[in-house]
Amino acid sequence: MAMLEVEDLNVRFYTEDGVVKATNDLSYRVEAGERFGVVGESGAGKSVTSLALMRLIDEPGVIESGEIRFKGRNLLEMDEKEMRELRGNEIAMIFQDAETALNPSYTVGEQISEAIRYHLGLDEAAARERAIETLESVGIPSAAQRYSDYPHEFSGGMQQRVVIAIALSCDPDLIIADEPTTALDVTIEAQILELLEEIATEFDTAIQLITHDLGVVAEFCDRVMVMYAGHPVEMAPVEDVYYDPQHPYTVGLMSSIPRIGDDRDRLQTIPGRMPDLIEMPPGCNFHPRCPYAEESCTRVEPPLVDVETGEPADPINSDAQAAACLAHTGELSGELDYEVTVRGEDDPAVPGDAPSSAGVSDR
Amino acid sequence: MSGSEPLLRVEGLEKYYESESDFIDRLLGRQQNVKAVDGVSFEINEGETLGLVGESGCGKSSIGRSILRLREPTAGSVYFKGQDITTLSDSELRDLRKEMQIIFQNPQSSLNPRLTVNDIIGEALDIHGIESGVSRDARIKELLDRVGLNASHANRYPHEFSGGQLQRIGIARALAVDPDFIVCDEPVSALDVSVQAQILNLLEDLQDELGIAYLFIAHDLSVVEHIADEIAVMYLGKIAEIGSPEELFAPPQHPYTEALLSAIPEPDPLWEGDRILLEGSVPSPIDPPSGCKFHTRCPRVIPPADYDFEQSEWRAVMSLRHRTREADIAVETFDAGEAALMESLRDELDLPPTLSDPEAEEVVQEALRLVADEEFARAASLLEETFETPCSTDEPVLRETDAGRVACHLFDPAYESGPTRGTPTDDGSAAGSATSDD
Ligand SMILES: Nc1ncnc2c1ncn2[C@@H]1O[C@H](COP(=O)(O)OP(=O)(O)OP(=O)(O)O)[C@@H](O)[C@H]1O
Ligand code: SF4
Ligand code: SF4
Numbered sequence: 039m040a041m042l043e044v045e046d047l048n049v050r051f052y053t054e055d056g057v058v059k060a061t062n063d064l065s066y067r068v069e070a071g072e073r074f075g076v077v078g079e080s081g082a083g084k085s086v087t088s089l090a091l092m093r094l095i096d097e098p099g100v101i102e103s104g105e106i107r108f109k110g111r112n113l114l115e116m117d118e119k120e121m122r123e124l125r126g127n128e129i130a131m132i133f134q135d136a137e138t139a140l141n142p143s144y145t146v147g148e149q150i151s152e153a154i155r156y157h158l159g160l161d162e163a164a165a166r167e168r169a170i171e172t173l174e175s176v177g178i179p180s181a182a183q184r185y186s187d188y189p190h191e192f193s194g195g196m197q198q199r200v201v202i203a204i205a206l207s208c209d210p211d212l213i214i215a216d217e218p219t220t221a222l223d224v225t226i227e228a229q230i231l232e233l234l235e236e237i238a239t240e241f242d243t244a245i246q247l248i249t250h251d252l253g254v255v256a257e258f259c260d261r262v263m264v265m266y267a268g269h270p271v272e273m274a275p276v277e278d279v280y281y282d283p284q285h286p287y288t289v290g291l292m293s294s295i296p297r298i299g300d301d302r303d304r305l306q307t308i309p310g311r312m313p314d315l316i317e318m319p320p321g322c323n324f325h326p327r328c329p330y331a332e333e334s335c336t337r338v339e340p341p342l343v344d345v346e347t348g349e350p351a352d353p354i355n356s357d358a359q360a361a362a363c364l365a366h367t368g369e370l371s372g373e374l375d376y377e378v379t380v381r382g383e384d385d386p387a388v389p390g391d392a393p394s395s396a397g398v399s400d401r
Numbered sequence: 402m403s404g405s406e407p408l409l410r411v412e413g414l415e416k417y418y419e420s421e422s423d424f425i426d427r428l429l430g431r432q433q434n435v436k437a438v439d440g441v442s443f444e445i446n447e448g449e450t451l452g453l454v455g456e457s458g459c460g461k462s463s464i465g466r467s468i469l470r471l472r473e474p475t476a477g478s479v480y481f482k483g484q485d486i487t488t489l490s491d492s493e494l495r496d497l498r499k500e501m502q503i504i505f506q507n508p509q510s511s512l513n514p515r516l517t518v519n520d521i522i523g524e525a526l527d528i529h530g531i532e533s534g535v536s537r538d539a540r541i542k543e544l545l546d547r548v549g550l551n552a553s554h555a556n557r558y559p560h561e562f563s564g565g566q567l568q569r570i571g572i573a574r575a576l577a578v579d580p581d582f583i584v585c586d587e588p589v590s591a592l593d594v595s596v597q598a599q600i601l602n603l604l605e606d607l608q609d610e611l612g613i614a615y616l617f618i619a620h621d622l623s624v625v626e627h628i629a630d631e632i633a634v635m636y637l638g639k640i641a642e643i644g645s646p647e648e649l650f651a652p653p654q655h656p657y658t659e660a661l662l663s664a665i666p667e668p669d670p671l672w673e674g675d676r677i678l679l680e681g682s683v684p685s686p687i688d689p690p691s692g693c694k695f696h697t698r699c700p701r702v703i704p705p706a707d708y709d710f711e712q713s714e715w716r717a718v719m720s721l722r723h724r725t726r727e728a729d730i731a732v733e734t735f736d737a738g739e740a741a742l743m744e745s746l747r748d749e750l751d752l753p754p755t756l757s758d759p760e761a762e763e764v765v766q767e768a769l770r771l772v773a774d775e776e777f778a779r780a781a782s783l784l785e786e787t788f789e790t791p792c793s794t795d796e797p798v799l800r801e802t803d804a805g806r807v808a809c810h811l812f813d814p815a816y817e818s819g820p821t822r823g824t825p826t827d828d829g830s831a832a833g834s835a836t837s838d839d
């Protein structure tokens with residue numbers, strides 16, 4: 039049994055414009071100590087997935103069906119009190135916007151020690167001491183001095199360190215980090231990723247990292263799930279996804295990244311954009327943008343299958359590479375003929391780079 | 402305009418803002434300047450693109466806006482087609498805006514939500530009295546078509562479009578007046594990668610077809626590399642390095658360029674390059690570091706010639722120096738007892754248990770004892786007087802190297818034989834043979 043098992047999760051938002059299908063039969067697992075990436079473009083359902091784990095989906099949203107098992111217990115059956123104990127204690131969350139995650143009218147030290155007192159039941163002095171240790175462990179210089187500073191006295195990167203310190207203060211087993219570095223400059227992003235990596239190793243904390251940045255996933259994650267329009271379209275250990283992508287959307291994403299040192303004249307693009315999740319295209323949701331789409335793609339919804347066997351994938355128990363494309367179920371007459379080029383020996387390897395015949399170009 | 406005159410020439414541009422201050426500060430005349438842009442010069446040729454890259458707060462957008470005089474420059478000149486626009490009157494400026502346009506990072510907030518696309522673009526035409534009647538509608542359709550939007554959507558409102566489509570509308574609005582130059586201020590930073598690539602391609606196509614020059618501002622080197630003919634890397638209001646993409650990505654590189662490049666996450670799980678992690682964050686532009694503004698974080702900061710430092714030791718000593726100067730070490734929170742205190746101080750400051758040079762070690766120990774007594778000023782002076790580096794005393798100027806122009810003493814022959822206190826030789830004239838210390 040994995041530490042976290044999500045099975046057939048369906049989240050819906052009942053809005054005035056219609057029903058938003060934010061996640062659709064989403065299944066995955068995160069092992070203890072593992073780093074699991076969730077990647078996809080805006081509106082893919084990444085944040086909804088994370089909020090569902092914390093049971094933080096509010097009106098007009100509902101978790102319609104599915105199970106979320108954490109250490110074997112279904113979170114969706116817990117009462118509010120049990121959930122509160124779990125949040126911030128066994129599962130902690132880090133958001134993109136550190137500034138709004140912190141309360142501007144309390145000092146950062148107070149905010150951390152309050153979390154510690156609440157979850158660990160320490161007295162004030164002990165909580166203060168632990169809070170200072172935690173601030174130190176996330177690389178805040180002169181932690182004891184800065185304990186009594188207010189959030190606005192910290193830079194963006196430092197604020198994110200404070201948020202991480204709050205997440206860490208209770209020694210969680212799982213941290214859900216939703217775009218933790220997106221608002222930061224690259225040199226600060228590098229510092230924060232390094233810090234998260236140290237933490238994951240030192241405390242054996244599992245991290246579910248949500249990002250739109252394939253570079254961040256490559257650097258940080260063991261396994262990855264690519265999401266498109268509320269569906270998992272590809273799931274595999276990170277090397278498989280990068281060196282041998284099996285879904286046309288993954289290929290498109292990789293080839294649109296601008297890379298330093300490639301001499302392509304034009305960037306490759308995926309034409310069009312993600313559909314809105316109220317009225318999704320029939321069959322394969324990706325077909326209006328897919329260079330390999332055939333008639334069958336407009337009718338048949340591709341299931342997530344093991345790309346080797348074509349059998350339905352079992353993301354909770356198996357590591358096999360899985361993708362949701364008719365090319366893997368035998369229902370596509372053509373082939374996905376793109377080329378993954380890896381840069382030479384001296385150069386770092388580059389999948390999906392350059393002359394991939396997945397060449398989808400912009401109008 | 403003479404044949405050799407570039408389309409845009411920026412000379413010694415400065416933009417200072419007054420820092421936030423309270424009543425007492427003003428009463429005591431303690432008003433301070435934020436030096437957002439601190440003497441920047443560059444040129445852009447017709448139909449070419451200059452990419453301007455740097456971290457948040459380094460002054461990129463202030464440059465973009467000062468060039469268009471959306472903000473008044475504090476000093477310096479901006480020549481557009483040979484004419485200094487910093488001296489133009491308001492009405493002259495209005496005419497000029499027909500030729501210089503800007504597009505912004507957040508199309509959502511830069512487009513009026515109450516106007517249809519038709520009106521948004523029409524407004525730009527009207528302001529400059531360009532087209533009217535039937536030809537006006539035809540022009541709007543043509544513009545929408547040109548940026549890849551369905552002309553039948555002209556009567557829709559901004560909220561009915563996606564971020565990428567809104568950015569196309571922003572581009573159409575800029576194109577409406579047929580400009581020769583567009584400032585693109587982070588135009589793709591808020592977009593998804595697949596859409597980002599569409600917009601970058603569109604901008605390149607427009608340049609090819611219409612010969613528009615761009616100042617393309619971004620915080621991401623990999624984005625500008627694709628579109629730029631020349632790239633300028635900025636740090637704290639100054640240009641650290643400028644050159645063609647090939648030059649910029651080839652050695653010699655400014656240590657900051659090197660760090661920025663190495664920080665870009667590689668979309669390759671087996672990539673094993675060395676990531677350069679910079680300490681801390683960009684210092685405040687209110688009171689920027691002396692000498693080279695990067696010296697408080699530079700991993701290659703030049704060691705004093707009279708001592709034998711490992712580079713990492715020297716970096717740690719420089720950080721100690723900086724923090725004593727700022728009195729930024731909370732001594733009372735460390736373990737008491739001389740030995741324990743010394744050990745935790747060294748630990749906090751990343752100083753090895755002993756330095757490889759015994760003489761340097763003695764000085765550092767003395768400084769640490771002063772720190773332990775909270776005699777920060779004395780510790781700082783001791784370190785500064787004993788260990789001299791040009792990086793903290795002399796400001797580097799941009800000078801020609803084998804690959805682009807770099808503002809760093811490492812590539813200045815005047816410092817080749819170690820630090821001197823003199824001023825560097827004349828800028829530009831010395832075609833500095835680039836040296837690299839490893
Ligand atoms: N409170 C809400 N009410 C209605 N719809 C919502 C709500 N929250 C999310 N949605 C919808 O659910 C879908 C998935 O959104 P989600 O925030 O998970 O995307 P994401 O992948 O995190 O995107 P981003 O990269 O932009 O953060 C979107 O169509 C979004 O509009
Ligand atoms: S099922 Fe068809 S449309 Fe969908 S990804 Fe595969 S080839 Fe493309
Ligand atoms: S001048 Fe000195 S501090 Fe500045 S970049 Fe060069 S080596 Fe680093």
Ligand SMILES: [Mg+2]
Binds near residue numbers: 084
């Ligand atoms: Mg999100």
